[in-house]
Amino acid sequence: MNKLFPLAFFFVILLCSLPICSNSQTISLKSDNKELEETFNWAVDKAISWKMTGKSGEINRHERGEGLGYMPNVPYLPSYWAGYAHRSAYYIRDFAHQLDGAHLVGLDEENYAMMKKFADYTTADKKWYSWWALNFDGSVFILDAPNPPGTDTYEGYPSDFVNKSGESFVREIPAMFELVEKAWKSYLWTGDKRYIEDKKLWTMYEKVVSEFVPLHDSDGNGIPEGQGNIFQGSATYNEADIHPLEAGDAIGSQYQAYLAFASFLAERNLSKESNEQMKRAETLKDYFNSKWSVIDGTDLYSCAITATNEKYPLFNKETSWFMPMKLLTDPGERNDNYLDFISEQLGDGVNTANQKQGSPSNIEAYTYLPDTYFPYGRTDEAWKWMKYIIAQKDKPHVVIQQGKNGDYPEVSFTLVSQVVEGLMGIEPDAANHTISTISRLPEEIGYLELTDLKIGEHSIAIYQSSNKTEITNSSSDSPLTCVIRFYGDHKSIQVDGKKTLAKTALLNGKVYSFVQVKLKSGEKVIATI
Numbered sequence: 001m002n003k004l005f006p007l008a009f010f011f012v013i014l015l016c017s018l019p020i021c022s023n024s025q026t027i028s029l030k031s032d033n034k035e036l037e038e039t040f041n042w043a044v045d046k047a048i049s050w051k052m053t054g055k056s057g058e059i060n061r062h063e064r065g066e067g068l069g070y071m072p073n074v075p076y077l078p079s080y081w082a083g084y085a086h087r088s089a090y091y092i093r094d095f096a097h098q099l100d101g102a103h104l105v106g107l108d109e110e111n112y113a114m115m116k117k118f119a120d121y122t123t124a125d126k127k128w129y130s131w132w133a134l135n136f137d138g139s140v141f142i143l144d145a146p147n148p149p150g151t152d153t154y155e156g157y158p159s160d161f162v163n164k165s166g167e168s169f170v171r172e173i174p175a176m177f178e179l180v181e182k183a184w185k186s187y188l189w190t191g192d193k194r195y196i197e198d199k200k201l202w203t204m205y206e207k208v209v210s211e212f213v214p215l216h217d218s219d220g221n222g223i224p225e226g227q228g229n230i231f232q233g234s235a236t237y238n239e240a241d242i243h244p245l246e247a248g249d250a251i252g253s254q255y256q257a258y259l260a261f262a263s264f265l266a267e268r269n270l271s272k273e274s275n276e277q278m279k280r281a282e283t284l285k286d287y288f289n290s291k292w293s294v295i296d297g298t299d300l301y302s303c304a305i306t307a308t309n310e311k312y313p314l315f316n317k318e319t320s321w322f323m324p325m326k327l328l329t330d331p332g333e334r335n336d337n338y339l340d341f342i343s344e345q346l347g348d349g350v351n352t353a354n355q356k357q358g359s360p361s362n363i364e365a366y367t368y369l370p371d372t373y374f375p376y377g378r379t380d381e382a383w384k385w386m387k388y389i390i391a392q393k394d395k396p397h398v399v400i401q402q403g404k405n406g407d408y409p410e411v412s413f414t415l416v417s418q419v420v421e422g423l424m425g426i427e428p429d430a431a432n433h434t435i436s437t438i439s440r441l442p443e444e445i446g447y448l449e450l451t452d453l454k455i456g457e458h459s460i461a462i463y464q465s466s467n468k469t470e471i472t473n474s475s476s477d478s479p480l481t482c483v484i485r486f487y488g489d490h491k492s493i494q495v496d497g498k499k500t501l502a503k504t505a506l507l508n509g510k511v512y513s514f515v516q517v518k519l520k521s522g523e524k525v526i527a528t529i
Contacts, residue, residue, distance in 0.1 A: 026452040027104055029419060033445045039390050040419050046412035047098075047105045050081035052136040059135035061088040062143045063401055069142045069158050076136040078113035081409045086401040089133040089141035092118060093237060094410050096178040097367065101413030103189045104420055104453070111186050112194060113138075118179055119204040125149055128212040129233075130179070130204075132170035145169035172234045173216065173224050174322070176208045177253035184260035187267075191430030191456040196267050209261045209277070213254075222284060223251055223292070228307075236304065237318040244304035244312060247319045248293070252326030255284050267431070289330045293323075299334045300341055315345040315358045317365060325372040331509025339373065343381060349388050351395070361398045363389065363405040367414040374422040374440060377487055377510045382422055383442040389415065424448055424464055425485070430456025433478050435471065438485040438512060439464050455480075468528045473519040484527040485514040494528045 029040040055076045060069040063086050080102060082094035095114055102111050117138045122130040126149055133141035139156035140148075147168035148154050154163070183205065187195040195201060216224035216233075223246050226235025236247035258281035265274035293301040295313050302311035303320045312319075321342050322328075329335040345358035349366060352359075360366065366389055373382035393406035402408055420426050423445065425438030435455055441448065447465040451474075454460075458480050463470040473480040486493065490513035493502045502513040517525045 027106075027416075027454070028451050030449040030451075031445060032447055035390065036419070036445065036448075039393075039415060043101075043412040043415040044105050046406065047080075047101055047409070047416060048107075050409045050412075051107060051110065052076045052080055053078040053110060055136075057136065058088045059137055059139060060142055062086065067143050068146070068161070069139070069156065074135075074137045077117070077138045078110045079134075079136045079138075080107055080110050080114075082114075083133065083409070084399065084402055085407050085409070087133075087141070087143070089135055089143075090114060091133045092130065092175040092179060093172065094364075096175070096182045097410055098413035099182045099186060100189070100417035100421060101415075103186065104416050105413075106454075108186075108190050108192070112192065115179065115183055115186065115195075116198065116201060119198075119200045122176070122179075122204040122207065124207075126169075126171075127215045128207045129171045129176060132172070132175070132230075168231045170230045172230060172237055172239075173226060173247070173250040174237050174253040176212060177250070177257035180205050180208050180257035181253065181260045184263055187264075187431070188428045189430060189455060196264065202264075205261050205264055209257055209280075221292075222287070223254070226250075236316070237322070238316055241316055241319075242304060242306060242312065244306050244316075244319070245309065246292075246305040248288075248301065248303040248328070249318050249322030249326075251284070251288055251292070252322045252328040255281055255288075255328050256326050258284060285328060285330075288328055293329075299337060301329065301334075301338055315342070317358070317360055318368070320345075321368060321372045324376070325368060327375065327508065331376070331506075335376070335509070339376065339378065339381075342372070349385075349392075351392070352388075363392055363397060364408050364410045366392075367410050370418045370422050371414075374418070374425075375508050377440065377508070379423075379440045379442050382418075382440070383444070386415070386418055386422075419448070420450065420453065424450065424462065426453070426462070428455040430458075432481070433458065433476075434481040434483065435460060436483040436485060437462065437464065437469055437471070438487065438507070439466055439469060441466050468526070470524060470526045471517075471519065472524040473521055476521045479521075480519045482517045482519060482525060483514055484517065484525070485512045486529045487512050488529075489513060490529050494526075496526055 029037055031037040056073050059071050059074050060067040079090055082090035082098050099111055117134055118130045122128055131140045132144045135141050149167040183195055213224055218225060225245050227233040228243055230239050235244050235250050237249050258277055262274045262277035265277055295302050295311050300313055302313055303316050304312040306312050324335060324339055345356055347356035347359050348354035350359040350361050366385055369385035370382040393411055395405055397405050397408060423440050425440050427436040449463045451461045452459055457476050459475040461472040461474050469484050471482045487510060489504055489511050490502050492499045493515045495515055500515050502515055504511055504513050519525060
């Protein structure tokens with residue numbers, strides 16, 4: 001995802017490695033908002049078109065043409081495009097953000113195979129980093145690793161490659177933590193025991209949350225440090241600006257990785273170790289909120305520690321919005337003010353009348369914003385950014401070779417996931433045969449009707465409006481537990497026409513009411529407030 005090289009020339013990628021629409025997927029959406037309905041179904045088809053499984057094509061192709069290690073016709077492994085369309089590769093960062101959408105359009109085997117490849121390359125000689133990008137045959141994308149550590153010749157490099165001493169390869173701290181987090185998320189969607197049982201995957205989880213941290217933490221505060229730009233080792237996903245020592249997006253990703261590994265341990269019935277890991281997550285979050293992010297004279301968060309060891313109170317794109325997006329910030333007034341601050345810095349986005357200095361120029365940056373605002377029930381702001389992305393998808397990408405904004409793979413994958421997880425508030429737990437929902441529909445959307453949602457063995461249909469949720473366990477061998485949630489303190493919820501006592505809880509600081517219903521295969525429940 002890095003934008004290092006000047007983009008002065010356009011290179012045509014051979015047709016054999018361009019994505020083409022291969023197999024149809026059954027998930028579909030109906031809505032009274034026809035633009036959203038059409039966009040969702042476009043996004044499903046577009047995401048599927050990036051599937052590389054079973055194809056053959058180029059490796060090590062990029063904007064400068066045929067790179068080191070280039071080969072014109074190589075069989076591809078299960079994979080999909082995740083990164084620039086003019087680079088024949090998938091990237092950790094893009095992969096992590098596309099994983100949920102990939103599941104929803106039927107790419108579970110690709111998710112597993114790509115995760116497994118990144119785990120295979122997570123090794124001690126790279127201090128538990130993986131390669132930043134891989135070709136579709138699973139080999140290292142050499143553009144981003146021109147000088148790997150040590151002096152040995154690595155797998156995937158040409159036989160005549162001479163590796164000089166020193167090292168220069170792209171690595172970004174948040175990425176390794178996101179791999180652990182997203183492996184757990186894939187398990188929640190699928191219940192696939194390989195995520196629990198595979199030795200290479202488990203080694204990656206374990207090393208990233210243990211040895212990776214102290215290896216990159218010179219001051220002993222429990223937070224890994226960057227070493228400069230992306231080829232030296234970046235603390236943040238913001239590749240262009242301040243190159244901080246420590247960054248909020250890395251800490252947020254670290255926090256989620258700790259939670260994910262605690263859950264993995266629990267699935268292996270390692271209760272003591274799981275509890276200890278959960279305490280590590282809680283300690284990290286407390287340290288962030290009570291000390292690391294605190295700046296005298298303001299309640300805004302510091303989003304970074306600079307190279308001169310100073311707190312950074314200004315807006316810094318991903319370094320800033322990842323903190324609430326990863327639920328690192330404590331819900332409450334301070335967090336609400338920071339979400340307002342992010343909105344102020346973004347304005348209405350680039351190429352609008354209210355463009356601000358903080359407005360990113362690249363469309364893929366905006367794909368994180370719905371994920372930032374939905375968890376806090378700030379539906380209007382999340383929907384604003386979904387509409388912005390939809391409005392921009394047919395316009396030229398800032399990188400000319402990329403084509404249209406909608407041809408950046410992350411756009412289609414995240415539009416799918418943000419309808420399902422954002423607007424419909426769907427949370428999966430395949431291993432426990434459970435689905436949770438919470439309606440987050442803005443006024444412009446009267447209803448959404450989703451069919452053939454897959455959670456583990458279950459095929460599910462959901463109808464949702466602001467005050468009504470219908471769930472059908474369309475097909476499965478096991479009962480499906482439905483946790484149906486509505487924002488607000490409701491004493492009761494109508495379940496199939498019967499007044500049912502509701503329970504209440506908090507979701508990221510907001511009160512919601514819920515009922516729990518178990519459905520056999522073919523059964524439906526209707527809940528209203």
